[in-house]
Amino acid sequence: MYLVNSKRSKACSRRFGSVFDVDQLSGQISQLEVQMARPDFWQDSEGAQRISRRLGDLQADLELWRSIEKKATQYLDLPEDSLENFRAEIEDFIAGFQQARIRLFLSGKHDLGNALVYIYAGAGGDDAQDWARMLLRMYQRYAQIKDFEVSLIEKSENDQGGIKSALLEVKAPLAYGLLKGESGVHRLVRLSPFSAKQLRHTSFALVEVMPQVSAKSVIIDPKDLKIETFRSSGPGGQNMQKTESAVRITHLPTGLTAExxxxxxxxxxxxxxxxxLASRLTRLLELQKAKEFSELKTSLGPGGIEWGSQIRSYVLHPYKSVKDHRTELESHDPEAVLDGQIDVFIEAELMHD
Structure with missing residues (x-):
């Protein structure tokens, strides 16, 4: 448990001053209010609604920061010998402070919205597909721990219970902003449960996180779409439907698909x-640079999910470790991480960027 002391509290206060610029927030609010006061403001209804929403968000942020600042001042003014009596309250305050601080790093257009999480198994057969299954569970557990609404939209299984690919829908404020840093190749090292000799095996899987947007929010020329229908089925051809209800759509200019x-x-x-597909195209627009998109397409192709491109490594043998190669953050409790306790990695990546 966090032990409150005056030195730690004063350090927190100094960080507060450097993290939250209340005057800057107030200035941004004033600028938007001036724009909204113009006689022609509502002539562009879409732009006006966007500015109005932005103003509401900034006003809510300002109210939150002022509330935090007021509470911080109250706690700092307490006599040092009475701090222990307020330990629980101050710990709750610091937890809230950290969450509010994280919000500052989520300023992207879609950061406050829902997320779609695609998981693809790399080359390696049963081991890679079992690793993809473990990652799917990790993100489901993460969403449950955070009390996010999570739904499994699509899953392609093998006969061993592993998955070739899966699609999760995560609904919650900040879902995309928090999860977008999970995009990339994830590497697992362990003793293979599929090897009779229990040999050490390295597996790879790709995670692709996209903002959830409506199809109407992205302009797509119907001529650019290739739509195919086929019969859906479970693993090993089970549950085969008699009608071709499954749909695969390919965006011809980019090669992006949605099934x-x-x-x-x-x-x-x-x-x-x-x-x-609209979500994938939105993610593409966020990448902006053609080089970045080319690298993403390569990683999705055969042989692209491999050694050297991973963002995080999970080692279960011969030692236990989870290391993020972007932030250098490391945990020696992979079981907890694989059970959804990934907040520390998500927050480190947000602040690292």
Whole structure:
């Protein structure tokens, strides 16, 4: 448990001053209020709504920062010999402070919205597909711990219970902002449960995180789409449907695809696939640079998910460790990490950027 002391509290106060610029927030609010006061402000209804939402967000942030500053001052003014009596309250305050601080790093256009999380197994057969299954569970557990709404939209399984690919929908404020840093190749080192000799094996899987957007929010020329239908099935060809309700949509200019077979009807699968494709295109626009997109497409292709491109390594043998190669942050409790306790890695990546 965090032990409160005056030196730690004063250090927290100094960090507060450097993290939260209340005057800057107030200035931004004033500028937007001036824009909204113009007679022609509502002539561009879409732009006006965007500015109005931005103003509301800034006003909420300002209220939050002022509340935090007021409480910090109250705690710092307490006599040192009475701090122990307020330990629980101050610990709750510091936890809230850290969460508010993280929000400052989420300023992207889609950071406050929902997320789609794609997981793909790399080359390596059963081991890689079992690793993809473990990652799927890790993100499901993370969402449950955070009390986020999480749904499994799509899953392609093998006969051993592993997955070739899966798609998660995570609904919560800040979901995309928090999870977007998980995009990349994840590497696992362990004794293979599929090897009779229990040999050490390295597996790779790709995680792709996208903002969830509606199909209507992205302008897509129907001529640029290739729409295919097929019969959906479970692992090993089980549960084969008699109708071709599954849908795969390819965006021809970019080669991006979206495949959905989880809904009951072809129309529902098509609508869902269009929404997923819109999210992937939105993510592409965020990358902006053609080089970055080329690298992403390569990593999605055969042989692209491999050694040297990983963002994080999970080692279960011969020692236990999880290391993020971008921030150098390391944990020696991989079981906890794989059970969804990844906040420390997510926060470190946000602040690292």
């Amino acid at each position: 959905v077979q989880s809904e009951r009807s072809q129309l529902q699968n098509k609508e869902r696939a269009l929404s997923v």
